[in-house]
Each structure stands twice: as C-alpha cells, then as structure tokens.
Amino acid sequence: MSNITVEDFFNIRQENIIKIKEGKENGTKVVGLYCTYCPEELIxxxxxxxxxxxxTKEEPITAAEETLPRNLCPLIKSSYGFAVEDTCPFFHFSDLIIGETTCDGKKKMFEIMDEIKPVYIxxxxxxxxxxxxxxxWVSEMRRLRTKLEEALNVKITDEDIWAAIEVINNERKAAKRVSDLNQMDPPPLSGEELLTVIWSRSFTTDKVSLTNMLNEFADDIEKQAVAETNAKKPRILLTGCPVGLGTEKVIKIVDDLGGNVVAMENCxxxxxxxxxxxxxLADPIEALARKYIQIPCSCMSPNPYRLELLDRMIDDFKVDAxxxxxxxxxxxYNIEAYTIQKLVREKEIPYLQLETDYSTSDIESLKVRIEAVLEMVE
Amino acid sequence: MTTLGLDIGSVAAKGVLLHAEQRYTTVIPTGWSPLDAGNNIIDSLVSKANIEKEDISNMVVTGYGRVVHQAASKTVTEIKCHARGVAELYPEVRTIIDIGGQDSKVIKLSPEGKVIDFSMNDKCAAGTGRFLQVMANALGIDVSQLSEAEDLTETVKINSMCTVFAESEMVNLLATGTSRGGIIAGLHDSVGQRVGSMVKRLGLEAQVIFTGGVAINQGVKRALEKELGTNIIVPDGCQFTGALGAALLARDLLS
Structure with missing residues (x-):
C-alpha cells in the first residue's frame, strides 16, 4: 500500500532540481516555459x-525593478528577476525558453529577457x-515543432506527439480528479494543500510517475473519512491570476480565518x-492547437468559457463565496472582474475582488476584506 | 446584561458600553499602543457607568487593533460592526459610507440589516481622514476647522487624488493666490468624488448613512451629497457606530 502525502508533492520541486542537474550531465535537454498555453506535449x-x-516569489522583484517599471504585474517582475539574478535553477538549466504573446507585459518583458537567454516566442x-x-495558431504549433527539432537536435514524429498527448491527457485527468475531491462536503484538502499538490506538478521530470502519484493520492483520500473539523467552514472559490507557493497569501489568510479554499479557477x-x-483527429498538431486555444485566460477576448466554467464550479464545489x-x-483580469462579478451576483453569493502584489504590506487590509466576506457567509 | 464594544482604529479608539438601558461612550487617540488604548477606554467606561469590570458580561473588539485584545470573546470586522450599529439606529439604512483615519468603506445592507456587499479603498490614503489631516497641516489649521473654513464661492478643483501630489498641488495654488477657503472646498469635493465613485460602483441605494470620524466634517457631507445627488444622514456620535455595533454583537452573542 502506498501512502502519498501532500509533503511528497511539496518535495517534487526540490527533488527534481537534482534530477534535472543529473539529467543535464547525461545530455537530457530542458525547456523552460511561462504559460499554460505552451504545449508541453511537443517538449x-x-x-x-x-x-x-x-x-511566484517576492525576492527577485527588487532586482527586476532595476530594469522593468515598478507599476507592472509582480508575476512578470518576479519571473524576470529570477532570470536576471540567475537564482532559479530551472531557468539556469533550461536549454530553450518558450514564451507566448499572452499579455502585453509578458511579451515586452520577453524581449528584454532575450538578452539573458534566447526566448522563443x-x-x-x-x-x-x-x-x-x-x-x-496551428502554424505556430508547427513552427514550434520545427524549432524544437533544430534547437534540441531531434526528430519529432507524429507518433511521438500522440504518445506525449496520452501522457498529458492522463496527467490532467489525474490532477482534475485530485481537485474534484474537494467537491466533497466537508472538503478533504485545505486551500494550501490543494495549491501545494496542483502547483508542484509543473516541476516534475517524470509525468507518468506524477500521474500515478496523483491517482494514488486520490485513492487514499477517497478511502479515508474526512476530519469533521472542516465541516462548517465557508467554501471559497479562488479565481483570477495565477498563484503559486510563495504567493499563497490570500489562500493562507482564508485558511487562517476559518475558511477553506475548495477550488482554484486559475491557470x-x-x-x-x-x-x-x-x-x-488525424493530425496531432491540430489536436494540440484545438485544446490550447480553449484555455479561458483573460487575454482572450471575448472569454466566454471562463464564465461557463465558473458557473459550473460554483455549483459543483458548493461554493459559498x-x-x-x-x-x-x-x-x-482586473477588467474582466466586472463580468465575473455580474455572474457571481446572479448566483447570489458574495464576491470579493482583491488587487494586490506579492508583498506582505497589505496583509491587514486583505484580512479585513476576507474576514468580512467570511462573516457574510456565516 | 452589560456588554462592551471596542473599535480600535488607526487614529482614534472608540468604546461603547451598554448598561442598564444606557449607552456610555468614550473616544481617545489610539496612540502607539492599541492594547493600552483599549484598556484605558474600558477603565473610563466602567467608571462612567459606575460599575466594576467584572460586571461586563461580554466584549467584542473591532478595528485594526482588534487582534491584540485577547480578553475579547470575539473579534469582528469593522464592516459587520458598522452594519450592526447603524442598522440599530436607522433600520431603513441600505448604504453606509464610513470614512476613518486610514480607510474609507462603503457597505450595502439588505432590508434585514445584513451585509450584502462592501468596498474599501486600496492601499492609498486618497479619500480618507489621513488625506484631510495632511492637507490641514499644510494649510496650518486643525483638521476639525476644515469644514467652517471652506468657501464654496471660490471652489477650485484639486486634480490629484494622491495625498503627496495633492499637497504639492495645493502649495502651488496657494502660491498663485488662490484662497484657502476655496482650496478647502476643493479638497472636500475631491474626497466626495473619490468615495462617491466607490458608492456608485456598488449601486447607490437610500437611505445613506455617513459614519466615521470624517463624518463630523460638514464639508465632506456636502460634497458627498452633491456627488451622489441624495440626502445623507450623519448620526449623532458618528464615530461610535462601529463600537456600538460591537457592543450589540456582544449582546447578540449571549442571547
């Protein structure tokens, strides 16, 4: 019997730094990516x-602000800061960096990041x-395939892509399965636990083992009885910008104040x-293009699937706010909040938009707002 | 039953004691120690009502200093406390505008007096008591005198929302001979516009009650009424509605 814990997921990042270093020494190539629009299958x-x-960390932002404007998204500044300071082992080991034209901030930052390491857009x-x-978009997928073949000196066959597609399809199913555990009432995972499991996935060197780990974790939880202490906590759905370990302050405040982030609709x-x-489909490239264009990021205009997804998630996860x-x-995301707010109000539950950065300077003011929302649910 | 509510704000600490059908109130500057401020209020209220501390059956603390008072049975946000306090005084209230030392907030209430939505200023002093205090200092008058010093016949527009930029804008206006009264009217308008837009974002619904230390300033009330095109009520003891709500919630918790 296995016994996979949240800590095992937490350790993925650290363990894989070593694995990647060893892999590099044996000639394995590493490709860094910044966005869920980048097709991992091709890599x-x-x-x-x-x-x-x-x-997703505050520390490199000061260094980034020597080059980038202060009034810029902290995710972009943090990403650039890690690169320019060479403090991210994953960036350090990457043979190729792939960016996309998602938002204006990112694409202009990539132009400058290119001075540190070539960024393919x-x-x-x-x-x-x-x-x-x-x-x-289909032609961009093909161009990336060619780029990877040239840069990594490999031949990518359709069979290779189909095999990778199967791996990623299974990994997504497993990750969804773990996330869906929190549809249970009371939810088995706290917000921080859910984040740790789901966010740590992107650092693995072995997607198949990761998928098995996710499935075994879900198996274990399904067998366990859930602690009754979680029973009456307000069930919160988090949506909006991406969150990782290092920037989990909102999730942590909700947990600390007696709520439970049961689901995260973010990338x-x-x-x-x-x-x-x-x-x-006959063509794996088209299959990839079709899947990736559907991602409901706010950089899409219009972005109807995000509303549809949120509408369903509010019901499925029995969300209180x-x-x-x-x-x-x-x-x-800031502007799209207007549309999201309308949807949530129609569902007749409280909605709170928070605009903040990675720093802890506004913790007290965030606490008041979040606590007030939890009070509205009680 | 005797209950006490404390509202420890960034500038002022307020207390309300409910005892024998009477309401006792005290306000003091918060100073550097929210804990001391709270204890001093408790002492003062107990002596005003001529009771012992032990006679207090329950206490709720709110405001930024709420976490330091371990003696409280419960801490509650200012948002819920203001809603509870104002709804007690004005059962028809639907919108509360509260402007304090470091934040301004708008609270929407259901007909039952429950909070249904709220909005708060972001990390910025625009539209808060602090904004007015900095401006009053620069004009060389006490913040409590701003209202009577405003001159509506010479109102100028203050364009900067940022406290620092507004101060330099004001200094420039003074240097070019603009009247102090006209500048003050402009400052009040600026707060009215800033907070008024927060109200409009949530949807204006009468009755509108204006609370917090800044509600004492008639000029800000005037500016908000102009901005929103509706009458606004400032309760007697507008500083105390949060503490009153806390005291009432302390009583609710016992029953």
Missing part, C-alpha cells in the same frame, strides 16, 4: 523535460473562434484541467 515528444518558470491569438487566427489550478486533446484575485497591473 515531451522532443524527449526533453518541460519545466514551469513563472515567478509563440504568437498566440487573442480570439478563440476565428478561422484565420486559428490557422495562425495554476482548474482552468486547464478539463481540457483534453482529441485523440480521434468567490474571491477574484488580481495581481497589481494585470489589466485583463
């Missing part, structure tokens, strides 16, 4: 290791259902977990 098909590089359309831009959470590659987290200067 796996190229026999390389994909690693997530999005900055995918042109991501901002509309999901237009034939001409979809054709561009580090549930946003991509339902999306599966269609394996019945929605907290919409906007990182400072993230215009697309």
């Amino acid at each position: 796996l098909a190229a026999n390389a290791i994909p690693v997530g590089l999005c900055g 995918m042109q991501l359309p901002n509309i999901q259902d237009l034939d001409t831009t979809f054709a561009l 580090t959470g549930y946003k991509t977990l339902e999306l599966q590659n269609d394996t019945s 929605v907290i919409d987290l906007t990182w400072q200067a993230c215009h697309t």
Whole structure:
C-alpha cells in the first residue's frame, strides 16, 4: 500500500532540481516555459523535460525593478528577476525558453529577457473562434515543432506527439480528479494543500510517475473519512491570476480565518484541467492547437468559457463565496472582474475582488476584506 | 446584561458600553499602543457607568487593533460592526459610507440589516481622514476647522487624488493666490468624488448613512451629497457606530 502525502508533492520541486542537474550531465535537454498555453506535449515528444518558470516569489522583484517599471504585474517582475539574478535553477538549466504573446507585459518583458537567454516566442491569438487566427495558431504549433527539432537536435514524429498527448491527457485527468475531491462536503484538502499538490506538478521530470502519484493520492483520500473539523467552514472559490507557493497569501489568510479554499479557477489550478486533446483527429498538431486555444485566460477576448466554467464550479464545489484575485497591473483580469462579478451576483453569493502584489504590506487590509466576506457567509 | 464594544482604529479608539438601558461612550487617540488604548477606554467606561469590570458580561473588539485584545470573546470586522450599529439606529439604512483615519468603506445592507456587499479603498490614503489631516497641516489649521473654513464661492478643483501630489498641488495654488477657503472646498469635493465613485460602483441605494470620524466634517457631507445627488444622514456620535455595533454583537452573542 502506498501512502502519498501532500509533503511528497511539496518535495517534487526540490527533488527534481537534482534530477534535472543529473539529467543535464547525461545530455537530457530542458525547456523552460511561462504559460499554460505552451504545449508541453511537443517538449515531451522532443524527449526533453518541460519545466514551469513563472515567478511566484517576492525576492527577485527588487532586482527586476532595476530594469522593468515598478507599476507592472509582480508575476512578470518576479519571473524576470529570477532570470536576471540567475537564482532559479530551472531557468539556469533550461536549454530553450518558450514564451507566448499572452499579455502585453509578458511579451515586452520577453524581449528584454532575450538578452539573458534566447526566448522563443509563440504568437498566440487573442480570439478563440476565428478561422484565420486559428490557422495562425496551428502554424505556430508547427513552427514550434520545427524549432524544437533544430534547437534540441531531434526528430519529432507524429507518433511521438500522440504518445506525449496520452501522457498529458492522463496527467490532467489525474490532477482534475485530485481537485474534484474537494467537491466533497466537508472538503478533504485545505486551500494550501490543494495549491501545494496542483502547483508542484509543473516541476516534475517524470509525468507518468506524477500521474500515478496523483491517482494514488486520490485513492487514499477517497478511502479515508474526512476530519469533521472542516465541516462548517465557508467554501471559497479562488479565481483570477495565477498563484503559486510563495504567493499563497490570500489562500493562507482564508485558511487562517476559518475558511477553506475548495477550488482554484486559475491557470495554476482548474482552468486547464478539463481540457483534453482529441485523440480521434488525424493530425496531432491540430489536436494540440484545438485544446490550447480553449484555455479561458483573460487575454482572450471575448472569454466566454471562463464564465461557463465558473458557473459550473460554483455549483459543483458548493461554493459559498468567490474571491477574484488580481495581481497589481494585470489589466485583463482586473477588467474582466466586472463580468465575473455580474455572474457571481446572479448566483447570489458574495464576491470579493482583491488587487494586490506579492508583498506582505497589505496583509491587514486583505484580512479585513476576507474576514468580512467570511462573516457574510456565516 | 452589560456588554462592551471596542473599535480600535488607526487614529482614534472608540468604546461603547451598554448598561442598564444606557449607552456610555468614550473616544481617545489610539496612540502607539492599541492594547493600552483599549484598556484605558474600558477603565473610563466602567467608571462612567459606575460599575466594576467584572460586571461586563461580554466584549467584542473591532478595528485594526482588534487582534491584540485577547480578553475579547470575539473579534469582528469593522464592516459587520458598522452594519450592526447603524442598522440599530436607522433600520431603513441600505448604504453606509464610513470614512476613518486610514480607510474609507462603503457597505450595502439588505432590508434585514445584513451585509450584502462592501468596498474599501486600496492601499492609498486618497479619500480618507489621513488625506484631510495632511492637507490641514499644510494649510496650518486643525483638521476639525476644515469644514467652517471652506468657501464654496471660490471652489477650485484639486486634480490629484494622491495625498503627496495633492499637497504639492495645493502649495502651488496657494502660491498663485488662490484662497484657502476655496482650496478647502476643493479638497472636500475631491474626497466626495473619490468615495462617491466607490458608492456608485456598488449601486447607490437610500437611505445613506455617513459614519466615521470624517463624518463630523460638514464639508465632506456636502460634497458627498452633491456627488451622489441624495440626502445623507450623519448620526449623532458618528464615530461610535462601529463600537456600538460591537457592543450589540456582544449582546447578540449571549442571547
């Protein structure tokens, strides 16, 4: 019998730094990526290791502000700061960095990051259902395939991609399965536990073992009885900008004040977990393009699937209140908050939008707002 | 039953004691120690009502200093306390505007007096008591005199919302001979616009009650009424509605 714990997921990041270092010494290639729009399947098909590089820590921001404007999203500043200070082992070991034209801040930052290490940019359309831009997105997938073949000196066959698609489809199913455990009442996982498990996935060197780990973890929890202490906690859904370990302050405050973040509709959470590659298509590249264009990020205009997803999640996770987290200067999520607010009000539950950064300077003022929302639920 | 509510704000600490159908109130500067301020209020209220500390059956603490008072049976946010206090005084209230030392908030209430939505200023002093205090200092008058010093016939527009920039803008206006009264009217308008837009964002619904230390300033009330196009009521003891709510919640908890 296995016994997978949250700590095992927490340790993935540290353990894999060593594995990646060893892999590099044996000639394995590493590809760094900044966004869920980057098709990990192609990187796996190229026999390389994909690693997530999005900055989720406050420390490198000061260094980033020597180059980037202060009034910029902290995720962009943190990502750049890690690169310029060379303090992220995953960036350090990356043979190739892939960025996308998601938001204005990121794409302009990538131009400057290119001075540190070459950044390959995918042109991501901002509309999901237009034939001409979809054709561009398919061609961008093909261009990336060629780029990976050249840069990593490999040949990527369709069979390689289909095999990788199966791996990622299974990994997403397993991650969704773990996330869905919190539909139970009381929820088995606290917000911090859910974040640790789901966020740590992006650092693994072995997606198949990770998938097994996720499934075994879910098996174990399904067998256990849930502690009754979680029973009457207000059930909070977190949506908005990405959150990782290092920037979990909002999740932690909710947990500390007696609430429970039961679900996270953000790109580090549930946003991509339902999306599966269609394996019945003839062309694996088209399958990838179709899947990735559906991601309901606020950089898409319009972005109807996010509303549909949230609407369902509020019901499925029996949500008592929605907290919409906007990182400072993230215009697309900040503006889309208006639309999200309307949806949540129609569902007749409290909605709170928070605009903050990675620092702890506003903890007290965040606490008042979050506590007031929890009081509204009681 | 005797209950006490404490509202420890960034500038002032307020206390309300409910004893024998009477309401006793005390306000003092919070100073550097929220714990001492709270204890001093308790001492003062107990002596005003001529009772012993042990006679207090329950206490609820709110405000930024709420966490330091371990003696409290419960801490509650200012938002819930203001709602409870104001709804007791004005059962028809639907919108509360509360402007304190370091934050301004708008609270929407259901007909039953429950909080249904709220909004608070972000980490910035624009539209708060602190903004007015900095401006009063620069004009060389006490913040309590701002209201009577405003001159509506010479109102100028203060464009900067930022406290630091507004101060330098004001200094420039003074240097070019603009009247002090006109500048003060402009400052009040600026707070009215800032907080008024928060109200409009949540949706304006009468009756509107204006509380917090800044509600004492008639000029800000005037500016808010102009901005919102509706009458606003300032309760007697507008500083105490949070502490009153805390004392009432302390009583609710016992029953």
